[in-house]
Amino acid sequence: VGDLGTEEERVVREFLQATEGDQQDVDAMVSRMAEDIVWQVNVPLSAVVEGRDAARTEIERQNKRSTGMLMGSAVRSIASNDGTVFTERVDVVEIAGKRVALSINGIFEVRDGKIAAWREYFDSLDLAHQLGVDASILYDDIGT
Amino acid sequence: VNAEEVVRAECEAWSTLDIDQIMAYFAADAYWWPAFSFPKASGYEEVRRTIDGFLKAMTKCEFEIVNFAVAGNVVLTERVDHIVLVDVGEIAAAGMGVFEVTGDKITAWRDYFYPEVSDHGPWATGSPTS
Numbered sequence: 001v002g003d004l005g006t007e008e009e010r011v012v013r014e015f016l017q018a019t020e021g022d023q024q025d026v027d028a029m030v031s032r033m034a035e036d037i038v039w040q041v042n043v044p045l046s047a048v049v050e051g052r053d054a055a056r057t058e059i060e061r062q063n064k065r066s067t068g069m070l071m072g073s074a075v076r077s078i079a080s081n082d083g084t085v086f087t088e089r090v091d092v093v094e095i096a097g098k099r100v101a102l103s104i105n106g107i108f109e110v111r112d113g114k115i116a117a118w119r120e121y122f123d124s125l126d127l128a129h130q131l132g133v134d135a136s137i138l139y140d141d142i143g144t
Numbered sequence: 145v146n147a148e149e150v151v152r153a154e155c156e157a158w159s160t161l162d163i164d165q166i167m168a169y170f171a172a173d174a175y176w177w178p179a180f181s182f183p184k185a186s187g188y189e190e191v192r193r194t195i196d197g198f199l200k201a202m203t204k205c206e207f208e209i210v211n212f213a214v215a216g217n218v219v220l221t222e223r224v225d226h227i228v229l230v231d232v233g234e235i236a237a238a239g240m241g242v243f244e245v246t247g248d249k250i251t252a253w254r255d256y257f258y259p260e261v262s263d264h265g266p267w268a269t270g271s272p273t274s
Binding site: 085086 | 179180181211212213214215218219220222238239240242254256257258259
């Protein structure tokens with residue numbers, strides 16, 4: 001018998017499952033988003049993606065350059081307070097043939113069973129070091 | 145005291161800029177990881193030395209807890225840290241921190257921040273979007 005968590009945590013876990021695999025499942029992800037979702041891919045540096053259509057475009061853009069969450073990805077901690085769900089994770093992805101394990105922390109605000117806000121926090125210098133690139137290039141086209 | 149109270153007390157303690165008050169909530173075997181591109185400080189003495197180094201660079205540090213959640217002994221915080229850096233001036237660093245608490249002490253503290261704005265390290269500027 002495990003702790004199944006709150007209804008909001010279940011929504012977020014299902015959403016995260018849709019990010020797993022060789023490619024993120026765009027339809028499954030978008031179907032769990034509110035029409036007016038506000039998504040910041042990396043606080044505070046990246047642009048803010050507003051609305052489900054823009055979110056779809058952003059996920060499709062990500063799918064062109066990165067895999068989805070691969071083996072080794074994990075939710076390290078999950079906790080919630082009212083409709084706000086915290087996920088401390090390790091995201092294992094492959095970008096341009098390089099596999100990285102990114103320590104990342106995401107906040108989801110769930111409203112009526114849909115994700116209304118999503119903010120991700122990570123150390124982009126850590127990501128840049130793992131990729132062997134300058135951190136500034138990570139922001140060239142996020143959210144555009 | 146519960147885990148949330150320990151974390152709130154620790155966050156409050158930073159506003160004093162007093163190393164003894166800040167260290168009062170760390171366990172002997174605690175680690176502190178201020179950002180993943182930084183070295184992890186392990187053990188009370190190393191954490192103390194590292195935090196002392198940070199304190200020397202600032203004249204103000206107030207943690208604003210925007211959101212938090214607790215799962216057992218793990219406390220997750222979304223924060224904006226309002227800091228005055230000696231060489232830079234006032235910054236507002238948005239990030240998240242995860243605290244693991246045993247009894248009345250912190251055993252692990254992992255912060256998720258972008259740690260650098262050009263050469264203005266070690267904190268970023270900016271705020272959450274909502």
